[in-house]
Amino acid sequence: MATRLILSTFIRRSVIAYPRQTTLIHSNRSLQRLFSTTKPRLLAAVPEQTTSVSRATVGESRDSTSKKNRADEIKDAKLIFNQAWKNIEDHYGRENIHLPREFIFLMGAPGSGKGTHTPSILRARGITNPPVSVSQLLQTPECKELINQGQMISDRYVIELVLHAMLACDPTVGLLVDGFPRTDIQVEALKLLHDRMTELRQEFWDTDQRDLFPRPVFRICVLYVDEEVSVQRQLSRGKFIREHNMEVKKTGQGVLWDERVTDNDETLIRERYSIFKAHYGSLLKLSKMFPFHLVNATGNIKEVLEIILKEFEYQSSLELDSDTFDSISHIPVASQIGIHARQDLISRLEHYQDTEPDTLHAAIRFIDKNVIPEVHRHSISGHANIRTAEPLMGDPHFAAMVMDVLSERGYHARLNYRPIFFIYYQ
Numbered sequence: 001m002a003t004r005l006i007l008s009t010f011i012r013r014s015v016i017a018y019p020r021q022t023t024l025i026h027s028n029r030s031l032q033r034l035f036s037t038t039k040p041r042l043l044a045a046v047p048e049q050t051t052s053v054s055r056a057t058v059g060e061s062r063d064s065t066s067k068k069n070r071a072d073e074i075k076d077a078k079l080i081f082n083q084a085w086k087n088i089e090d091h092y093g094r095e096n097i098h099l100p101r102e103f104i105f106l107m108g109a110p111g112s113g114k115g116t117h118t119p120s121i122l123r124a125r126g127i128t129n130p131p132v133s134v135s136q137l138l139q140t141p142e143c144k145e146l147i148n149q150g151q152m153i154s155d156r157y158v159i160e161l162v163l164h165a166m167l168a169c170d171p172t173v174g175l176l177v178d179g180f181p182r183t184d185i186q187v188e189a190l191k192l193l194h195d196r197m198t199e200l201r202q203e204f205w206d207t208d209q210r211d212l213f214p215r216p217v218f219r220i221c222v223l224y225v226d227e228e229v230s231v232q233r234q235l236s237r238g239k240f241i242r243e244h245n246m247e248v249k250k251t252g253q254g255v256l257w258d259e260r261v262t263d264n265d266e267t268l269i270r271e272r273y274s275i276f277k278a279h280y281g282s283l284l285k286l287s288k289m290f291p292f293h294l295v296n297a298t299g300n301i302k303e304v305l306e307i308i309l310k311e312f313e314y315q316s317s318l319e320l321d322s323d324t325f326d327s328i329s330h331i332p333v334a335s336q337i338g339i340h341a342r343q344d345l346i347s348r349l350e351h352y353q354d355t356e357p358d359t360l361h362a363a364i365r366f367i368d369k370n371v372i373p374e375v376h377r378h379s380i381s382g383h384a385n386i387r388t389a390e391p392l393m394g395d396p397h398f399a400a401m402v403m404d405v406l407s408e409r410g411y412h413a414r415l416n417y418r419p420i421f422f423i424y425y426q
Helices: 029-036 061-092 114-125 142-147 157-167 182-202 229-251 266-278 280-290 301-318 324-329 334-355 355-379 396-408
Strands: 005-010 102-108 177-178 217-224 293-297 383-388 413-416 421-425
Touching: 061 157, 061 182, 102 114, 114 177, 114 217, 157 182, 157 229, 217 280, 217 301, 229 266, 266 413, 266 421, 293 301, 334 355, 334 396, 355 383, 355 396
Parallel strands: 005 421, 102 177, 102 217, 217 293
Antiparallel strands: 005 383, 413 421
């Protein structure tokens, strides 16, 4: 007797969320003007403070494509980070990767005062390590040669430079990293670094080296000023430095200061600011991993420092205490399981194509003949029951192949074996 089953498909609908204007810490009208013009591109980044309005879209493809792109992006980042991490392990030895517990990742708009505020942040946090500046790391002869040849500095190279700099510091106190992460790959790498540090802590938990592998604490600080403030600050800085250097040359007393080409050219200044704005997508992804607010840096040093410290208090309030974190950290995060499941699914389908192409094509023909017509017929309700006596569905391997193909197209499958076989797609 042929195997009988009921196939139930629920056609999921994508949702687009349009967040409400988020209030920044000490925000001002200029911030609101910048971001109110493009609602989906809101730069302020605390997900729990936004209101989502759900709107049904016309089907599944956009959601499926978005997830695939996201999975591919993470896959690329993982490959790049893993290679950099392997080089680090080969160089230092895994047991010698001793990193600080607290990291402050400082980013900001041009002219927002990162250099000005760095000493205040270090004093307030009791950090005695000198800050790691990515722009300074890229001043090596090797990097300059690449730049002079018109070549880009790869994400892998930047990540590896940053890791070496992190390991060169005193691991018993915190570290401030200026200018990282900037790209999507670097954002993903930061999350992977957090994961690796957590893995190292778990690995050495029951050894006498346990205290050398602390639980990682990442603080994100993004300083913001609007474009006009940025332009005026940089032009003023350029003028001040030029006047200082002229006085030094005239009197022969004092030390010449480095002049930045961009501080003297408004066009270049605005181009730098546009690059900062172009990094919006990376900042948004970063905020989903490590929630933070933009910090309004238009005030004086004392005022801005107060805002930064309040922001760090906010970020601390979102974290578990160390004992609780250590107790549950071995349980995988749900969002990561979904990403890894997608990668495993792709691997299985490619394996089917390489080793069992005939069986895979038979599974596809079964879907084309028995599933898709019913899905279209019941597309309004979004739910279809499909009854079939296809003998091949009695083979668990074939049934799993059918479910994998449907899953890749956006349908979630669950199989129950009973006297009559049922498969539910939700």
